[in-house]
Amino acid sequence: MVFRDNEFRNITGDNIYAIHINNGDSPISGLTITQNQFSGAQDSTKNGGVYATVCGTATITNNIFANMGFNGITLSGSDGIKTVVISDNKFDQWATHGTGEKDGRAMRLSNLSDATTLDITKNSFICDTMQEEIIKVTELGAEQDIDLSYCYWNGLNPDEIIGEGQGKILLVRDDTTEEGTNENTQLGPYYTAPTMRPEDLNTYVPSSSGGGGGSSSYSVSVDKNIDNGSVTVSPKSASSGRTVTITVKADEGYELDELTVTDKNGNEIELTDKGDGKYTFKMPRSKVTIEASFVEIDHQDTCPAAGFRDVDEDAWYHEAVDYALDNGLMSGVSDREFAPGSTLTRAMVAQMLYSLEGKPAAGSADFADVAEDAWYADAISWAAGEGIVSGYGDTFGPNDPITREQLAAILYRYAQNEGYKTSQSGKGTEGYLDASSISSYAVKAMDWAVNAGLLSGKGNNTLAPTAGATRAEVAQIFMNFCENIAK
Structure with missing residues (x-):
């Protein structure tokens, strides 16, 4: 118009x-x-x-x-x-x-x-x-x-x-x-x-x-040949003494390597790092040119599992182990080993949930085999008090390997306790050859865990409900739970 x-x-x-x-x-x-x-x-x-x-x-x-x-x-x-x-x-x-x-x-x-x-x-x-x-x-x-x-x-x-x-x-x-x-x-x-x-x-x-x-107002130019990131400037021209702001954003997997501002004579201008990718400088009495370079981030510098010699960088569980370590859910069995293929104990799973909850105050464990000064005592006391875990009569079996159906039942109760959705649709365990071997207490939890994408088959169309869960598997299950259920 x-x-x-x-x-x-x-x-x-x-x-x-x-x-x-x-x-x-x-x-x-x-x-x-x-x-x-x-x-x-x-x-x-x-x-x-x-x-x-x-x-x-x-x-x-x-x-x-x-x-x-x-x-x-x-x-x-x-x-x-x-x-x-x-x-x-x-x-x-x-x-x-x-x-x-x-x-x-x-x-x-x-x-x-x-x-x-x-x-x-x-x-x-x-x-x-x-x-x-x-x-x-x-x-x-x-x-x-x-x-x-x-x-x-x-x-x-x-x-x-x-x-x-x-x-x-x-x-x-x-x-x-x-x-x-x-x-x-x-x-x-x-x-x-x-x-x-x-x-x-x-x-x-x-x-x-x-x-x-x-x-006078002088131009602020940004080098056009910048790869693996972007540089923007405001304002695009300024008088002497005015503050100019540079915003730097690296592409995924890259970080800023070098950022320089030079006047018409090639003299470098002092920059102030304001954080969050922002830098400022005072405009001189001439035009200026901004140049920047970005480099690929070295995974070894940022990877939580980098120090463990038994966690291969290309392993299917690597990201999950990084997640568990980064969020304080798990730690290594030593300074140099994570033991991804080892089974996790019932006490360790209770401790992971206790850490996820922020380690709230807990009473004393009412189990004969849980000493008050044990490293897992508070975690088991809290989980049992919330109805998330149960024992074998008056014992808990803290050092027993956690089975896949036990893990499903514990996560199911925790999800209910937190008010998370536990009614995911799907066929559940239907069609798995060993579905009939699931303990009665864990049937509903196993259906939920499969439908929610926390558990999957172990091969030959089986779920292996009574088999132990490895540390790598538990790391993956907890990452899936935190990212897809606990939200």
């Missing part, structure tokens, strides 16, 4: 706009408003120039908005908004409604977090009775750039007008109003005279001497 070479005069009435486009759930996909004149009526009602909800592209250029009773432009983005250009316009008096309410701005922009380009440059803002901000922009992304350079700000210095209140530029990111310097905003050079000739807009070069043209 295009509005070109029109004159809208004597706009009058509260909440009346010369151009009002608000289709709710069906915003227009593109809007161009150029070379128009908008002037409000002398009765100073709450009128405005443009009110629109847009997706795609919005271009508002080379217009005059004069004597607006309320906002000159009210623009809201919708899903799919990509580019917003509001440039080369003159805003001459706004908020003239005279109702006593302190509201009205040259621009009121919202819902633009999906826009990749926000260009609000080369505009002139002239107002004698500003009550609120010159521009208010809300729902910006935390790292979203907005270019506000080459504007005339009613005689004000733009470096001092980011914030909230009269004669300010208010930017709201992630529901937080930003005060002071906005590192994601390119204010850049600005005009000190309200009259801007068309030829000035394309040829103006600000003075670097501090005289009437503002301050």
Whole structure:
């Protein structure tokens, strides 16, 4: 939709706009408003120039908005908004409604977090009775750039007008109003005279001497030949002394190796590491170039199981062992061995669940073979008290190998105790040749464990319910449980 070479005069009435486009759930996909004149009526009602909800592209250029009773432009983005250009316009008096309410701005922009380009440059803002901000922009992304350079700000210095209140530029990111310097905003050079000739807009070069043209802005370039990661910068040009933020993101499996910023003479600029992949530097009096390199992460440097000589890097259980070690569920049988093929004892399984629960306070174990000072005493006492484990009469058998059906029953009770879903659909143990050998107490638990993907066959279409579970198998079962059930 295009509005070109029109004159809208004597706009009058509260909440009346010369151009009002608000289709709710069906915003227009593109809007161009150029070379128009908008002037409000002398009765100073709450009128405005443009009110629109847009997706795609919005271009508002080379217009005059004069004597607006309320906002000159009210623009809201919708899903799919990509580019917003509001440039080369003159805003001459706004908020003239005279109702006593302190509201009205040259621009009121919202819902633009999906826009990749926000260009609000080369505009002139002239107002004698500003009550609120010159521009208010809300729902910006935390790292979203907005270019506000080459504007005339009613005689004000733009470096001092980011914030909230009269004669300010208010930017709201992630529901937080930003005060002071906005590192994601390119204010850049600005005009000190309200009259801007068309030829000035394309040829103006600000003075670097501090005289009437503002301050010089220098480019920030990122090397285009960066592999295995990305580097973004904000702003993309800045005056001397301004803070520039670099955001580094490595591809999966890679990490940052080197990051350098150099000025035009090749001198390296000092960087400050802000954490979470962000670095800052102060802009020198020249253009700068940013270079970065990424290297593949050495698995041995980050792998929890790297120190165990019996955990092969390509083994089917390697990831599960890493998970169990990293989450404090299991440890090695020695400094150099994990023993993935060894069976796990009943005490060890109780200890794993106890660790998973955060090791809450426990009473004393009421089993003859569980000494009060045993390393597993608290775990068994807690698990038995919660009805998660049971013994053989007055004994527990802490050193007995855990069987697959016992493990299924213990996890089933723990899941019920925690309120996790235990009604997964599926055929359960039906069809396995040894399903009839499952102990009666464990039938329902085994059905659940198979349907939930915790247990699978052992070969020859059998489940081996009474066979011992190896440490590797238990690590895999616990990882599956934590990632798929305990959520």
